[in-house]
Amino acid sequence: MFCPQCGSSDVELHEGLCKNCFLKEFQPLSIPDEMVVTLCAHCHSNLQEGKWKDLGLPEEEIIYRTLEENIQLDSLVENPEIDLEIIQMRGSIAECLVSLKGSVLGDEIYQEYQVNVRLNKSVCPDCSKFNSGYYEAVIQLRAQNRTISPQEIQSADEIIKEALTRMWEKNRMAYLAQRAAMKEGVDYYIGSQKSAKRLVSALREVLGGVVKESPRLMGQDKSTGKGLYRTWISLRLGEFRQGDFISYEDHIGQVLSMDARKIVVQDMLSLEISSILWKEHEKIKTVAQSKDVQITTVTSKSPQEIQILHPTSYQPLDLDMKEQFQGYDIGEEISVIDIHDKIYILPKNE
Ligand SMILES: [Zn+2]
Numbered sequence: 001m002f003c004p005q006c007g008s009s010d011v012e013l014h015e016g017l018c019k020n021c022f023l024k025e026f027q028p029l030s031i032p033d034e035m036v037v038t039l040c041a042h043c044h045s046n047l048q049e050g051k052w053k054d055l056g057l058p059e060e061e062i063i064y065r066t067l068e069e070n071i072q073l074d075s076l077v078e079n080p081e082i083d084l085e086i087i088q089m090r091g092s093i094a095e096c097l098v099s100l101k102g103s104v105l106g107d108e109i110y111q112e113y114q115v116n117v118r119l120n121k122s123v124c125p126d127c128s129k130f131n132s133g134y135y136e137a138v139i140q141l142r143a144q145n146r147t148i149s150p151q152e153i154q155s156a157d158e159i160i161k162e163a164l165t166r167m168w169e170k171n172r173m174a175y176l177a178q179r180a181a182m183k184e185g186v187d188y189y190i191g192s193q194k195s196a197k198r199l200v201s202a203l204r205e206v207l208g209g210v211v212k213e214s215p216r217l218m219g220q221d222k223s224t225g226k227g228l229y230r231t232w233i234s235l236r237l238g239e240f241r242q243g244d245f246i247s248y249e250d251h252i253g254q255v256l257s258m259d260a261r262k263i264v265v266q267d268m269l270s271l272e273i274s275s276i277l278w279k280e281h282e283k284i285k286t287v288a289q290s291k292d293v294q295i296t297t298v299t300s301k302s303p304q305e306i307q308i309l310h311p312t313s314y315q316p317l318d319l320d321m322k323e324q325f326q327g328y329d330i331g332e333e334i335s336v337i338d339i340h341d342k343i344y345i346l347p348k349n350e
Pocket residue numbers: 003004005006007008017018019020021022
């Protein structure tokens with residue numbers, strides 16, 4: 001065989017050329033000299049085929065990904081090793097070095113390519129909504145027949161902050177556009193309805209309460225023609241708080257804990273623990289608060305009765321002995337609660 005380029009004969013031809021001439025012309029790797037990636041300056045999501053994707057990546061990672069996506073390796077290259085390096089940033093331009101090691105037709109090759117990735121910084125539509133103060137939902141934190149306590153507000157603020165940080169990694173609309181504190185509670189303005197609903201679930205998991213949603217039509221989406229709704233979500237905490245005393249279906253109980261679904265209550269007579277669903281909340285009455293608990297002394301004990309001093313009149317008072325009271329010693333100070341002129345002993349806190 002005969003190479004038309006160098007004239008050497010008796011050689012094996014590759015695409016019509018001898019190996020030497022073929023390798024001189026051969027491009028093992030192709031990559032554009034200049035690449036442009038459009039990214040959001042706020043959330044670092046980048047524009048791929050008309051869609052904003054991959055938010056939260058560091059700039060370096062975006063540059064490396066852009067290089068990787070633009071590299072085309074010829075299939076003749078065997079055992080390729082590609083190294084990517086950002087040499088320096090010049091303004092919004094990353095000067096990069098792409099190097100390739102491998103073998104072609106049995107010959108070792110090494111090639112370097114100097115290329116630029118230009119970061120075209122823009123603002124994605126979600127961040128522009130955020131910047132304009134846009135919100136789709138308002139969470140109204142309130143309490144039944146009382147004002148919200150500073151501890152409840154602090155707890156709600158922390159839950160919302162923590163949940164938003166977690167959600168924002170995947171959803172740019174999970175943001176707090178505004179927080180308004182007022183006498184009756186706090187309003188949280190949230191970027192999207194979906195994230196607002198998740199926040200309300202997170203709040204209820206800790207604070208309990210009853211949710212009511214009222215969507216209002218705000219206008220029409222010009223591009224889809226669909227109605228644009230803004231939702232007010234009221235989360236009304238119970239009148240009672242943890243440690244308070246309630247009456248429910250002829251029972252008096254102390255609230256031990258609560259979550260999104262139920263209120264855990266200890267019956268003050270049987271001392272049994274049971275739960276009441278939030279949907280039953282209208283049947284619950286608050287009869288005393290945890291701050292109404294009083295201290296008194298045990299004066300005598302028998303297997304059937306425990307005698308204590310009435311916390312206000314100091315008259316001896318005989319009450320039924322319970323398994324939970326047997327650990328109380330004569331002379332020991334114990335907690336009692338006066339509800340409707342009846343004294344109940346609180347079980348020992350283990
Ligand atoms: Zn040749």
